[in-house]
Amino acid sequence: EAQVTQNPRYLITVTGKKLTVTCSQNMNHEYMSWYRQDPGLGLRQIYYSMNVEVTDKGDVPEGYKVSRKEKRNFPLILESPSPNQTSLYFCASRDLGELFFGEGSRLTVL
Amino acid sequence: KNQVEQSPQSLIILEGKNCTLQCNYTVSPFSNLRWYKQDTGRGPVSLTIMTFSENTKSNRRYTATLDADTKQSSLHITASQLSDSASYICVVKFSGGYNKLIFGAGTRLAVHP
Numbered sequence: 141e142a143q144v145t146q147n148p149r150y151l152i153t154v155t156g157k158k159l160t161v162t163c164s165q166n167m168n169h170e171y172m173s174w175y176r177q178d179p180g181l182g183l184r185q186i187y188y189s190m191n192v193e194v195t196d197k198g199d200v201p202e203g204y205k206v207s208r209k210e211k212r213n214f215p216l217i218l219e220s221p222s223p224n225q226t227s228l229y230f231c232a233s234r235d236l237g238e239l240f241f242g243e244g245s246r247l248t249v250l
Numbered sequence: 251k252n253q254v255e256q257s258p259q260s261l262i263i264l265e266g267k268n269c270t271l272q273c274n275y276t277v278s279p280f281s282n283l284r285w286y287k288q289d290t291g292r293g294p295v296s297l298t299i300m301t302f303s304e305n306t307k308s309n310r311r312y313t314a315t316l317d318a319d320t321k322q323s324s325l326h327i328t329a330s331q332l333s334d335s336a337s338y339i340c341v342v343k344f345s346g347g348y349n350k351l352i353f354g355a356g357t358r359l360a361v362h363p
Binding site: 144180181182183184185230232237238239241242243244 | 281284286291292293295296299341343351353354355356
């Protein structure tokens with residue numbers, strides 16, 4: 141089954157404790173991206189990757205890092221999480237303009 | 251400024267009734283417009299895509315329209331079902347850049363029995 145898989149789905153952490161949200165897709169898509177979704181603001185792009193070893197900032201990249209060492213994986217790294225990064229995060233891959241989203245990762249930073 | 255605005259922000263209708271969601275955009279140059287459905291706690295899923303030359307496209311009980319002159323799109327849901335309860339997100343793509351998608355904030359639809 142074609143899918144985008146994120147882990148963990150739910151996470152509660154404390155300020156400053158580094159965490160990584162993994163994302164993997166099995167559709168051989170070159171383009172992958174990360175979004176955060178907050179009430180009333182809709183989806184906002186954090187980072188995107190056009191291909192392996194090619195990443196670029198989206199609209200809200202501050203406080204986040206990404207890497208793209210393999211085509212299928214695109215992890216999101218929060219080096220020192222802060223409460224304002226509490227949000228619902230979505231990873232997506234893209235083909236012919238259509239986005240395929242993961243199920244989301246709900247992160248709470250205390 | 252390139253923006254996508256959706257209305258209403260939220261909507262409650264009774265099962266079996268029809269409804270129409272609106273999407274107005276100022277994105278230029280325009281490439282295409284997609285409607286996504288996002289069930290609570292799930293990732294968005296594409297419903298339909300509208301290109302510049304298309305006026306109307308149907309997908310089961312969903313009908314999307316596009317007026318490229320007025321930069322407006324609508325999503326009409328016919329004979330609503332409880333499973334239509336979700337957020338509907340309008341996403342517009344630039345024609346000039348591979349990456350750039352502009353997201354609307356979504357309309358939250360609740361269908362009550």
